[in-house]
Amino acid sequence: MTIDARHISVLGPEAVEMLAPRAGGVYVDATFGAGGYSRMILATEGTRVIAIDRDRTAIAGGFNLVDSSDGRLTLVEDRFSNLADVCAAQGEPLVDGVVMDVGVSSMQLDQAERGFSFRFDGPLDMRMGQDGPSAADVVAKASEADLANIIYIFGEERHSRSVARAIIAARKEATITTTKQLVEIISKVVWAKPGEIHPATRTFQALRIFVNAELDELHMALAAAEQVLKPGGRLSVVSFHSLEDRIVKNFIAERSKTGGGSRHLPEIAQTKPRFKLVNKRPIVASDEETKANPRARSAKLRGAERTDAPAQDAGPLPHWPTLATVLRGG
Secondary structure, three states, X not given: OOOOHHHOOOOHHHHHHHHOOOOOOEEEEOOOOOOHHHHHHHOOOOOEEEEEEOOHHHHHHOHHHHHOOOOOEEEEEOOHHHHHHHHHHXXXXXXXXXXXXXXXXXXXXXXXXXXOOOOOOOEOOOOOOOOOOOHHHHHHHOOHHHHHHHHXXXXXXXXXXXXXXXXXXXXXXXXXXXXXXXXXXXXXXXXXXXXXXXXXXXXXXXXXHHHOOHHHHHHHHHHXXXXXXXXXXXXXXXXXXXXXXXXXXXXXXXXXXXXXOOOOOXXXXXXXXXXXEOOOOOEEOOHHHHHHXXXXXXXXXXXXXXXXXXXXXXXXXXXXXXXXXXXXXO
């Protein structure tokens, strides 16, 4: 099977190489998108891929790849946090590898009607799936304090309070329904020097992450990957900003260390690590890839290999704003 260059994901060859795909192996492409990872895995004869995406458009775009895969590719419309249930439903409760490309895809950013990008005018939507509140709903209903928290926590925007105040003032005059309206509001209170990122970058990132509960999804997806990976199975994750990378880094570090005991307790009291590191430092894109695709500048690839220790629960999610609490005024 040949690989279309248009579908090569950021750090795609490196991420798939980290999986070490082999004939007879079953792999999960947890973020199908344009199918870049799936194509590269399927290039190894005898592999099977279970691909997941919550975006119906991405699933529909993969039908041709399914047809050409000789039955080796299965597409599932779902959240990647549910990957353990998806694998079980496909008769593969244990798999040989899981690969994830975290965050919004280039396809979504390039579609003005999806409302992800400040570069195009479109409806202020930002939903990866087909249901739930949109970014316009959040901007219309959230309190000033909640908006400031959302923009600060998920966008790391130091002008979050000013942006929140500006949004509240603007929505009193007219309902904010388009990306262009929001960009104009933000640009009045956030200024960028030449060479810096667009003033709306961090606010748009924050709303997108919040609307799609992306960081909660990532927490749960990593724990689900731990459940489904066989001993020796590989986890390969590409992230694009510090919030995501911190979650991945901390997850792998926590699951890779021996803990729970002390020098005063028997050796048996020690907790056995559930993963071992594949790369101690994150792999980053080459200069050549960065020139070809500026989005690759911030990409980091981390990997780990599953041990035979029992899987651990996901644990409690961080305490940050949620759609349920913000939209009901909590």
